[in-house]
Amino acid sequence: DAGVTQSPTHLIKTRGQQVTLRCSPKSGHDTVSWYQQALGQGPQFIFQYYEEEERQRGNFPDRFSGHQFPNYSSELNVNALLLGDSALYLCASNPRQNYNSPLHFGNGTRLTVT
Amino acid sequence: SQQGEEDPQALSIQEGENATMNCSYKTSINNLQWYRQNSGRGLVHLILIRSNEREKHSGRLRVTLDTSKKSSSLLITASRAADTASYFCATALRAGSGNTPLVFGKGTRLSVIA
Numbered sequence A: 001d002a003g004v005t006q007s008p009t010h011l012i013k014t015r016g017q018q019v020t021l022r023c024s025p026k027s028g029h030d031t032v033s034w035y036q037q038a039l040g041q042g043p044q045f046i047f048q049y050y051e052e053e054e055r056q057r058g059n060f061p062d063r064f065s066g067h068q069f070p071n072y073s074s075e076l077n078v079n080a081l082l083l084g085d086s087a088l089y090l091c092a093s094n095p096r097q098n099y100n101s102p103l104h105f106g107n108g109t110r111l112t113v114t
Numbered sequence B: 001s002q003q004g005e006e007d008p009q010a011l012s013i014q015e016g017e018n019a020t021m022n023c024s025y026k027t028s029i030n031n032l033q034w035y036r037q038n039s040g041r042g043l044v045h046l047i048l049i050r051s052n053e054r055e056k057h058s059g060r061l062r063v064t065l066d067t068s069k070k071s072s073s074l075l076i077t078a079s080r081a082a083d084t085a086s087y088f089c090a091t092a093l094r095a096g097s098g099n100t101p102l103v104f105g106k107g108t109r110l111s112v113i114a
Helices: none
Strands: A005-007 A010-013 A019-024 A031-037 A044-050 A053-057 A064-068 A074-078 A087-094 A109-113 B005-007 B010-014 B019-024 B029-037 B043-050 B055-058 B061-066 B071-076 B085-093 B102-104 B108-113
Touching: A005 A087, A010 A019, A019 A087, A019 A109, A031 A074, A044 A064, A044 B102, A074 A087, B005 B085, B010 B019, B019 B085, B019 B108, B029 B061, B029 B071, B043 B055, B043 B061, B043 B071, B071 B085
Parallel strands: A010 A109, B010 B108
Antiparallel strands: A005 A019, A019 A074, A031 A044, A031 A087, A044 A053, A064 A074, A087 A109, B005 B019, B019 B071, B029 B043, B029 B085, B055 B061, B061 B071, B085 B102, B085 B108
């Protein structure tokens, strides 16, 4: 049973560019959440998707957008990259019908903006 | 913003000793969860305690919750070198319904020396 998978594992981009990160949730999970984790900090909630719509959003600018597909996989897009966007981006999934269930995390995408 | 704050920020102990980490939070919660993160990888769920519970055990882990003080503690008994990781508390805020996002603290970095 595959857990949460994320791609790519590492990415280097230049300031001003755009990036797309991908996530496949754990089998049986329909809700995907994205988190940003700066070095030495805890994960910060970006947004959450289920039924192909953004349902909750954290304190992130509109440069951060997402999408969820019918197979529950998800993408995180970041436009006009800033140096401060360098971080580990984590995707997590859980089943919506048990909304207090623990999150299952992928191993993340390490984004470096130069 | 981060709801939970772990204390201490860093902890170094000898193998076989017990490790205690504390978490304080600000608002009413539905449940509190502890996660572990090995260096640069995804988070792994350890234990969940609901707001109406005071103590919970799982193997060498013991979690307590004091809602009057808005605090929780994680005790790892008989620590091993493999317990070396960062530990995060995360709170699920009390809400009427739906998938409220988990809010993470900044974490405690535990080093267990063999």
